[in-house]
Amino acid sequence: MMNPVEMGHSSRGVVASVEADPELRRLIAAAYGDETVTLERITRAIAAYERTLVRGNSAFDRFVFGGDKTALSEEAQRGLALFRGKANCALCHTIAADHALFTDQKFHNLGVGMDPAGNLIDQGRYAVTKREEDRGAFRTPSLRNIAETAPYMHDGSLKTLKEVVDFYVGGGNANPQLDPLIQPLTSFTRQERADLVAFLESLTGEPK
């Protein structure tokens, strides 16, 4: 809410606008026992709401965990093999034996968001930890429902899934903290790029 490139609000402003709304005050009282509006209560309420936005049973889930061998197209099946294999995506976008969050919950630098002079515009995790190795590092996002949430990366700099795949094939953007897991994908064919995109499109789930 306070990030200048997102809502750019002040913490006081957030509290004041919720306080000004009688219906929100009534709901705060119902949830927390009294009408006091605090940033903590607002944050917890939004988090509780977000936890209801559950989707599942994507084509990927039916294929991998449900044993439905018809759920994925041939193209998406090849994309899954690349994702887990020579494209190295699953090193960070994790697929476990019995579930898949598509994130290792860790922070990595891919070199996203550099200006033409090659400087990182957003310092990423470094802004919080001040550790040199965190410069330009962002938390691996899940890839569930990814086809519905363009544009991509923390700065929205990649407009389509094809652009994302091309970015990885090129090995990200060189910089001193580039994660060693990000390497150019050599001899990656046009068909293989399309296969990866088809796989990413299979991660769209159904509402619960």
Ligand code: HEC
């Ligand atoms: C070294 C770890 C790592 C590897 C390997 C990796 N990713 Fe990522 N991925 C990330 C991180 C971190 C981000 C967020 C970067 C940012 O916002 O600056 C990301 C972002 C993405 C996004 C955009 C998500 C969004 O919501 O904007 C997509 C799509 C994606 N990765 C797909 C892939 C594919 C496909 C591969 C394999 C070719 C791959 N990733 C390999 C760590 C990784």
